[in-house]
Amino acid sequence: MNAHASSLETSHTAHDPLAPVFAQYPLPVVRGEGVWLYTADGRRVLDLYGGHAVAALGYGHPAWTKALAEQARTMNFQSNAVPMDVRTRAANKLIAFSKLPVQSVFFVNSGAEANENALKMAFTMNSGRTEVIALEQSFHGRTAGAGALTWGAAKKWYGFPRTPFDVKFIARRDVAALSQITSATAAVVVEPIQGVGGAFDLGAEYLKALRKRCDETGAVLIFDEVQCGFGRCGEPFAANLYGVLPDMITTAKALGNGFPCSALLMMKKAADAVKMDALGTTFGGGPMADAAIEATIDAIESEDLLANVRRVSAYIRKTCIVGPITGHQGAGFLTGLISKVPASQLQKALLNDHNILAGTSGDPNVLRLLPPFTLKEAEVDLLSAALKKLG
Numbered sequence: 001m002n003a004h005a006s007s008l009e010t011s012h013t014a015h016d017p018l019a020p021v022f023a024q025y026p027l028p029v030v031r032g033e034g035v036w037l038y039t040a041d042g043r044r045v046l047d048l049y050g051g052h053a054v055a056a057l058g059y060g061h062p063a064w065t066k067a068l069a070e071q072a073r074t075m076n077f078q079s080n081a082v083p084m085d086v087r088t089r090a091a092n093k094l095i096a097f098s099k100l101p102v103q104s105v106f107f108v109n110s111g112a113e114a115n116e117n118a119l120k121m122a123f124t125m126n127s128g129r130t131e132v133i134a135l136e137q138s139f140h141g142r143t144a145g146a147g148a149l150t151w152g153a154a155k156k157w158y159g160f161p162r163t164p165f166d167v168k169f170i171a172r173r174d175v176a177a178l179s180q181i182t183s184a185t186a187a188v189v190v191e192p193i194q195g196v197g198g199a200f201d202l203g204a205e206y207l208k209a210l211r212k213r214c215d216e217t218g219a220v221l222i223f224d225e226v227q228c229g230f231g232r233c234g235e236p237f238a239a240n241l242y243g244v245l246p247d248m249i250t251t252a253k254a255l256g257n258g259f260p261c262s263a264l265l266m267m268k269k270a271a272d273a274v275k276m277d278a279l280g281t282t283f284g285g286g287p288m289a290d291a292a293i294e295a296t297i298d299a300i301e302s303e304d305l306l307a308n309v310r311r312v313s314a315y316i317r318k319t320c321i322v323g324p325i326t327g328h329q330g331a332g333f334l335t336g337l338i339s340k341v342p343a344s345q346l347q348k349a350l351l352n353d354h355n356i357l358a359g360t361s362g363d364p365n366v367l368r369l370l371p372p373f374t375l376k377e378a379e380v381d382l383l384s385a386a387l388k389k390l391g
């Protein structure tokens with residue numbers, strides 16, 4: 001989820017049964033097709049936000065829909081207490097998709113839960129150490145451990161009386177600050193391309209220096225690729241894009257194309273530390289989630305969608321630095337368009353006047369684009385034309 005749904009919210013009414021914790025877009029969606037949303041009041045809206053980076057295949061993808069319907073008919077749920085082919089297939093497909101030396105996969109249900117389990121593994125691997133380092137502007141989720149590592153959470157919403165471990169935040173992309181990682185540090189958790197932080201890429205040079213410092217101090221390196229991973233950056237993971245191998249990767253969001261699921265991917269050192277009963281879940285790795293993961297990977301591969309992400313994201317960077325946009329950052333379909341007017345104002349004008357949904361971020365001048373991997377150049381042309389009019 002995103003703490004920055006911006007100024008487009010409508011207020012909750014006294015009769016709303018839902019907890020009033022989400023600012024909401026004035027967009028009563030009833031249906032979706034491809035990259036388009038259709039609303040109850042008859043609008044057709046181009047979705048460049050993908051439900052917080054989730055809708056990898058867009059909406060109503062035929063093969064994904066069929067795979068879920070078939071899995072629902074044959075076996076909708078059994079827990080990890082029984083072996084299921086679909087679970088093993090999903091794990092093997094995810095490992096092959098990653099093109100990384102992943103040794104073990106633990107399926108859970110959300111980004112935050114994957115991060116909690118990664119942290120638990122890190123403390124197991126580094127028992128006795130009590131500190132975790134995260135980066136300024138990071139977002140890792142709302143639970144006790146993940147929230148403790150989320151920049152600004154303590155002031156805004158953390159709520160727990162204390163964090164479960166010692167936390168230190170260091171400046172992002174600052175190689176000198178890596179000296180704060182020491183032999184007291186159990187783990188370092190980073191988003192290689194920060195999402196909520198403004199589609200801000202840390203870059204290969206910084207990540208290589210980070211890997212080196214973790215090796216020197218024995219700190220476990222965790223890449224939170226909940227938002228930037230699973231194809232969104234145009235490669236399987238940002239680890240591939242930057243050529244830096246962490247000890248663990250967490251991934252979620254696009255992974256199930258909207259069916260809730262997440263995964264903890266463990267390289268050898270982490271996989272070797274896993275013990276029977278150390279981790280657990282009821283729903284994680286359920287067959288519906290597995291079928292969703294398998295179908296999403298199949299579609300990404302058969303439709304060559306990573307190449308599409310690379311090509312069309314380059315096209316965005318080439319054609320959308322117009323009107324109020326002065327630059328870009330991020331990678332692939334986690335693109336930040338740097339705006340000279342507040343991004344929330346731009347977001348509102350794009351939605352109200354041009355039927356285009358884009359996101360904001362923690363950086364007030366970054367408009368964040370997280371479109372489905374199926375987005376085409378012709379649809380980007382609608383954005384660039386709208387931006388020119390807003391200039």
Ligand SMILES: Cc1ncc(COP(=O)(O)O)c(C=O)c1O
Pocket residue numbers: 001002052109110111112113115139140141142191195196224225226227228252253
């Ligand atoms: C990088 C990152 N990590 C973790 C999370 C938390 O994921 P979830 O909301 O599925 O718990 C998010 C959600 O926005 C995220 O962007």
